[in-house]
Amino acid sequence: xxxxxxxxxxxxxxxxxxxxxxxxxxxxxxxxxxxxxxxxxxxxxxxxxxxxxxxxxxxxxxxxxxxxxxxxxxxxxxxxxxxxxxxxxxxxxxxxxxxxxxxxxxxxxxxxxxxxxxxxxxxxxxxxxxxxxxxxxxxxxxxxxxxxxxxxxxxxxxxxxxxxxxxxxxxxxxxxxxxxxxxxxxxxxxxxxxxxxxxxxxxxxxxxxxxxxxxxxxxxxxxxxxxxxxxxxxxxxxxxxxxxxxxxxxxxxxxxxxxxxxxxxxxxxxxxxxxxxxxxxxxxxxxxxxxxxxxxxxxxxxxxxxxxxxxxxxxxxxxxxxxxxxxxxxxxxxxxxxxxxxxxxxxxxxxxxxxxxxxxxx
Numbered sequence: 001x002x003x004x005x006x007x008x009x010x011x012x013x014x015x016x017x018x019x020x021x022x023x024x025x026x027x028x029x030x031x032x033x034x035x036x037x038x039x040x041x042x043x044x045x046x047x048x049x050x051x052x053x054x055x056x057x058x059x060x061x062x063x064x065x066x067x068x069x070x071x072x073x074x075x076x077x078x079x080x081x082x083x084x085x086x087x088x089x090x091x092x093x094x095x096x097x098x099x100x101x102x103x104x105x106x107x108x109x110x111x112x113x114x115x116x117x118x119x120x121x122x123x124x125x126x127x128x129x130x131x132x133x134x135x136x137x138x139x140x141x142x143x144x145x146x147x148x149x150x151x152x153x154x155x156x157x158x159x160x161x162x163x164x165x166x167x168x169x170x171x172x173x174x175x176x177x178x179x180x181x182x183x184x185x186x187x188x189x190x191x192x193x194x195x196x197x198x199x200x201x202x203x204x205x206x207x208x209x210x211x212x213x214x215x216x217x218x219x220x221x222x223x224x225x226x227x228x229x230x231x232x233x234x235x236x237x238x239x240x241x242x243x244x245x246x247x248x249x250x251x252x253x254x255x256x257x258x259x260x261x262x263x264x265x266x267x268x269x270x271x272x273x274x275x276x277x278x279x280x281x282x283x284x285x286x287x288x289x290x291x292x293x294x295x296x297x298x299x300x301x302x303x304x305x306x307x308x309x310x311x312x313x314x315x316x317x318x319x320x321x322x323x324x325x326x327x328x329x330x331x332x333x334x335x336x337x338x339x340x341x342x343x344x345x346x347x348x349x350x351x352x353x354x355x356x357x358x359x360x361x362x
Contacts, residue, residue, distance in 0.1 A: 044242030125270035
């Protein structure tokens with residue numbers, strides 16, 4: 001979410017990083033208030049994610065005024081015709097960004113800066129970033145906040161994120177604790193254990209369509225029926241986990257968190273400059289920060305960064321439209337381009353070549 005707003009206010013991300021933590025918290029509350037909300041859609045649908053309310057208006061109106069005074073722009077363009085304009089990223093976005101190990105690396109950054117001068121003295125602008133990051137993402141959120149998803153019942157935010165990833169995708173993060181032990185978390189009995197094989201088969205079938213999109217003379221092995229079946233299966237799995245709006249607050253909180261860290265390394269931000277980690281790409285900045293704090297980033301971080309947005313978009317479209325997206329997957333255009341990007345980076349990060357022909361076993 002923060003990446004979205006950084007592009008919509010004067011001075012962009014640098015202005016956002018300088019704000020008071022309460023302004024940033026208010027931004028998230030207003031974002032939740034203006035989520036796309038069509039009550040006639042099934043609860044859990046992307047157009048009706050949740051009925052959980054935001055803060056009451058008598059609080060939220062004051063917070064919104066503060067934010068708009070600070071940013072000199074409406075937090076979100078006001079709804080028109082009763083429509084609310086916000087649809088946040090899919091949980092898969094948070095999963096991909098976190099696999100770079102970005103959260104743990106910046107946890108080390110905060111630890112070192114807040115306990116001494118091993119990394120030097122932070123610049124004035126970096127001190128704002130440090131305060132905001134600690135307040136928003138390394139402590140319990142304010143009571144009643146929409147991103148308050150920790151309690152005595154689930155006290156470990158990192159474990160809660162892993163639980164959500166396991167339930168939705170049947171996947172854990174690619175790293176454990178700092179000493180390379182498995183990270184302990186509650187594993188749900190009901191989870192999408194077939195997500196990965198079905199998603200990979202979906203990618204393979206769309207790849208067949210991509211390579212045959214201009215095939216007008218020979219036999220075209222594109223199998224529309226199979227693509228439709230796989231899309232239906234993916235939609236069913238994802239929406240089963242979302243029944244009655246389940247996991248919506250968690251998704252919103254985790255996506256917002258990872259977008260903050262993603263934004264931090266998308267340019268030479270104040271904390272990057274303070275760490276002398278300037279570079280020309282997100283993964284190179286992260287590698288330099290990781291080197292400073294002695295905790296390596298994932299070697300395939302570039303692919304994790306590059307896949308996060310397109311895979312989020314395609315899963316949201318599958319949830320919204322189901323088989324309605326299939327025609328766009330079978331012809332040259334934006335959907336095929338999106339899936340092609342996903343195929344490239346999914347193959348890289350999993351080590352399984354989606355573009356290779358599947359060998360039948362006998």
